[in-house]
Amino acid sequence: MKRKSLALLLVVALLVTLLAACSGGDKPKPTDPPGSDPVVTKPGESLPTEAPEPGEPKIFYDWTTSRSSWSPHNYTNSRILNVFSTMVGIVSSVDGSDQLLFVPHDTEELPYSEDGGKTWICKFRDDLEFTDGTPINAKTYEYSMKMLVDPLLVNKNASYLFDPCVVTNAKEYYLGECDWEDVGVKVKDDLTLEISLSYPATEIDFYTTLGSLIWPVHEELYEKGMNEDRTSTTYGTDMDMMESCGPFYLKDWVLDGYEILARNDKNPLVKAGYYFLDEVNTRYVSENATRWQMFQNGELDWGALSGDNYEANKNDPRAVKAMSPNVWGIFVNGASKNEIMHDNDFRLALYYSAPRVAVATEVYVLYDSPNYMIAKGISVTGSDGVTVPYRETAKAKAIVEKFSDNDDKALELFEAAYERNGNKKITVELTYFDGQEAMKRTGEVCQEKWEGLFGSDRFELKLRAVQPMQAYDNYELGDYDLGTGVDLANEFNRWASMVVWTSDYANPTITGFASEEFDKLYHETMYGELLLDADARIDALARMEEILMDYCVFIPTMENNNTWLVSERVELPTYTYLPWVSYGFFQSDIYPD
Template structure:
């Protein structure tokens, strides 16, 4: 997706769930495992798991298992791990080289499609195949989930049925050439942005003849990918066995006509659908799985763990507009709660695999390096712009715990409240014992620090669906919410529409709040300068704006960051992942793992 789209939606609730380990995730071995040998015929077989088999193999409609589908359906570009640089990179998949910009406004781009690639049944792939796939992705009658036509000239009009496809800015000029004309304000900043859009699963190929046969009579529904018989692979792996709800097998193509043969390593991948965490670990220890997520306390002391952290920033929402706790209108109370949270102690006690952080933007956030924005990045929090941020005059750190400063702010708020006890109703998701433990830990931390005679955090278990309703910006019926957070665009931290109050990037339902109207207006001004106007092409200005936007969040303090979610991985001795710490999106790239 491009930076001009609404790319990251709010992750508002902490829900207890067992996550599947798709073939783009991993870590190192823990205790000894017998799963060291290849299969008897020398095949490199990767044995892994997920929570369920894909609901569909149609890239136009899928809502999950993106990386898994990309292993079967090819895109123009693919995001992979570069072992040499130790970073993510985009490589040409169906494309023949990098996209080429044809004008100074970055509006018109050319992408070449490489000769020689075919679907698994031998049907040729060319630029017209790509155009057909993008056209059907954006067909107004089908209303597919993963549409992307708004990026292209006249794309929005096409989705509304107001023009023909031939007027849309995505056309095959000949069998090897695509011309992409972007809509105003959607022009990509660089080649990287073009590749990012065309590595998204929604842009993956469908086989035209098969797709057409799967359309219903009025062409409003399509059954493509609903079974192995209604799907045709175009990438390196084809599905050779599927038992819904139980098992999926991918087999590497050997016809020499699939992209990325030199990138991915397994000959076969066996997925089992497993949801019980203990069963997963037991299978790993028996050598029946090559990688496992083991977050249970029983595995805290195992050797060889590797970690990956999510882009979500979990913490505490504070409602300064609540009529039931007027003390929260006082920013001094919000500051006290920010500085008074001992994240390292509280978070690790409840979520031992998480990454404690008081930063508004996750600790591993990056930005394009202003000195070479197309090829290099910088760690955002290491920049002088980020280091210059002050919260009411105080330096911010990842630890973010200063009990003495917290007490100073609390005393001010307490006095402003007429030296009366402050009572805060705190809602939390009733989805698991862990969310209750987290709520109780927050309650104890604040009451112990400020004194139970001066503050009371009253906990209220609440269904998750109700929490969504109560914390919505147009309702705001809560004092404090302990089961909440928001998703970061960690490689462009300014690009977060959760905090926007005006303009075209406002969601139908917003949750994040900036209490101060002036600060909210400043945020919007900086966001739109980065997204559409003054700073769009200027990496240095974007970096400066990013720091100002983060500083706004600190000084308004309607959200108290606490941690990013984390997962602990272990690996069999059969494989070695390419990285020591997983990437937030690519995890450990098991499809690129080395077979020992």
């Protein structure tokens, strides 16, 4: 059935229960855990957030840590690139109904399938264009998809085309095993694109992946930025090397300084009335304490609570709370050049003795201390149609019990590994994000705990400061022992997030982990028989989590359930936390005093 729009009606009672138990969540920024205390990156002159006079521009003053590129093919958190359009828009309702909406963006109606989810028809509007007037149509999207999985470019987000929705032969093309003509992306006419999948996809899976994570790129500029051997392009690295087409366009950008987005009145979602701001002025500020001070000074429109700020402001009427689907912690490289990291007992010794409570409650103060990988913010729906928090299921509870903190067990495992190491002192290195004081403190807390428990004469933890994006590059290269970071999760389909741990994932964090059982469970829950058996699928998710934890690919330390204060002059589109859009900051309105 063809649809003009689709509303995901949230189970409000469930959300209220969850939010009462936790203190918030975050727009996932892999390099910036809320509550961290990193270095300021040239905040520039003060930009006061005074309420506008009637008729003056409505400007929202935002912050982030940094941005080096606007390329949707490589930017880590590309779902928040508001300067580009997509086939499907995911927005908050703006009528006070607190609904998450899936609406047509560049398409004239939502993409639809008439064969059970294997073939999807995308019909585009006839008036789409980039800010320079270049038309956007089915051919534009086909070119963007082709470049996304180009085997020479090796783009970081290439997997968007084959996980979790598997476009026919997209991965084979990415691996250089077939021609583009063999890929299931076909232009039927200028305004119609047909996408064929290897396995059926549900509407929500299609909308939240291919529908909302494939962005049109400007072909002329993309090609202009290509190097001679076509292994890279400078597209999106400079204002002259990109054109916008989203709800906002890039008006100004100073690397390591700020970015200014202005409303794009030609965008379909703007025309439909989902966006009201004239501009979003985003400052690049890494230090949490500085951001908080700027918020208090009226220079930013929102600030994250942490530490003493949380205790003092948690009951402020301006506070909004959310739940993160992600868990922060320490990646563990079982394939490191440091051979002790290959020892499973040693890795588990670190896991069972990790000072997660101290990290969550002393370093970050307000966060939960998880001894699991799947966050409390993830819910699942059983065969009876009842939606519950995943962590409340029997299998998930058993995992918590199995992997509960246990210093005695950790010491026993360490003794065994130490003996196999020839009773020689063990030294490992922990990478943390340079300039982020809370992460450094996390490393110091781990250092103190592990060296104290195992004996500083037998174990040493060295700390290594690395710039955030370089750290993630190192993780993909396997150049680390332990590394701080976040295990990102798909809020709508937690099974899909498990793809990053499968044996043939395109850009994995190197941990040495490989499991035939895990790969099979992933395939069965995403594309096989378990897809239609809700209870068995939930049990399989728990088993996958257990397999990962048995190997110790990741040591969870905190769930960044967050609380934010929002300026009184800002009218949010929703005051109920919604997956994907959070509180819809960019959909806010601002009223004069």
